[in-house]
Amino acid sequence: MRLSTVILPIYRWHEQGREVWQRAERLGFHAAYTYDHLSWRSFRDKPWFGAVPTLTAAATATSRVRLGTLVTSPNFRHPVTLAKELITLDDVSGGRITLGIGAGGTGFDATALGQVAWTPRERADRLDEFVPLLDRLLTEGAVTQRGTYYSAEEARTIPGCVQRPRLPFAVAATGPRGLRLAARHGQAWVTTGDPALFETGTPEQSRQAIRGQIERLDAACTEIGRDSAELDRILLTGFTPDRNTPLDSLDAFVDFAGRHAELGITEIVIHTPIPDSDWDTDPKVFERIATEAPAQLGR
Template sequence: MRISTVILPVHRWPTAQEHWRRAEELGLHAAYTFDHLAFRSFRSGPWLGAVPTLAAAAAVTSRIRLGTLVASPNFRHPVTLAQELMSLDDISGGRVTAGIGAGGEGYDTTILGQRPWTPRERADRFDEFVPLLDRLLTRPATTSRGTHYAAVEAPMIPGCVQRPRMPFTIAATGPRGLALAARYGQGWVTFGDRRQAAGQSGDAAAAAVRDQVTRLGEACAALGRDPGDLEKVLMTGFTKDPWQASVDAFVDLAGRYSCLGITEIVLPRPVPGTMFDGSEAAFEKIVTEGRGQLAD
């Protein structure tokens, strides 16, 4: 079981850089950040860009993997995102994981002046977004014209450090998204039942993940792919489960989700006074001692 974290981009860099360094010192597998223009209750406070933050994080670390969790079509275009991801992969020496999703409701959906897309429209766009991003990152030049996205002789030189490209971790719960994860993903990420979000109980979240893992396996089987080839990532902090209450609580929950097929647990670094409230000392104790217990 791998243990990773999300570091929210809410601090100026003199403070934030210590959080990224510390994540590496703690031996975490990866440190991600949210890719939003604004996010929930953080909208009225500091919120910095994901790509510059990850580039800076790459410069102050040397081993830990880095990535978005997740970038989406809400305000991203495959061509510009591909170039930024290629650049991050170069700066980090091949340590980037591209977490991508269809996007949801919220500020990102209207901040550029567009009307909110329906779930069907988001799925339609994601169906184009992921294959085009894959093509862009695996070819020196790409021309493609779709319903929603186009690329005209878009160059991607020198290409990714990781070959043929950096891994994709695809957020998906519905059949179309799971099919994309099965075809293009090296990983898949969920936080449980998307319809219930933070209101879901632990049992409801586990039941949702169990069902999603089953359907992901079916999507892989339809392509002749071994579902064991995909990392299965759980983003915590969106359910009522006490993930950071104690080391024992964490180990019990991680063991429960390991039995469901989850291979990586992502714990948000605490941001006091927010939806990710908590103790930094408790967080560090959990990720160090908890990892040791899970390895036994």
């Protein structure tokens, strides 16, 4: 079981940002991710910086911790320009980047460019085109492709990624189409649990839902002849019915993580504390979890 963290892109770099990312490395996290949004929920009218520049700065300030997005979506990205940014970021980091990618939702990102928010089906359609094209762009030197939503015309992405054949994709998905994308193109799969259970479900119901998601992921891998054990399984916490209760104490977290490890989760991601927010957890407990939980979970 690996333990990672999410650092929201809310910090001015020279005032606090550098130290927050360096602290994540000192605490021994496997990876430090950030959200790839234009703004997000209660932070919409507060500082919020770009994900790729933030990760680039973090790459120059750290040397070991993996870095990435949880998650990037097509809402305001295009595969050609994103591929160029990713190969640059992978180069700056020395090959430490993971791209979390998903279909996105109906929040501020969905309309910030002036478009009408896409339906769930259109988001799935777009992701179906986006991920395979991005895969090609990151593994081939020049790509021409015509699609319904995304096209490339002799798009050059030389010299490619430091990581070969490309940087890993962590595909966020719960539906059948997304799970098939994860099976075919992912090196990892990401879940936040079942959104339908967030308000009224129980922790046990949530675990059963995640068990079902993993079973469907395994089936999608079997369908294409892939060993599902090749995929890491990442749980981004804070969106299950127990919210942040697992961060109340070291023992509570170890119990939570152990129960999810039994389901097949291989990496758990916790939010770096932010006062007066949904992630207002005790920094001392957070540090204990970061430094002591991995040993108890057998990392």
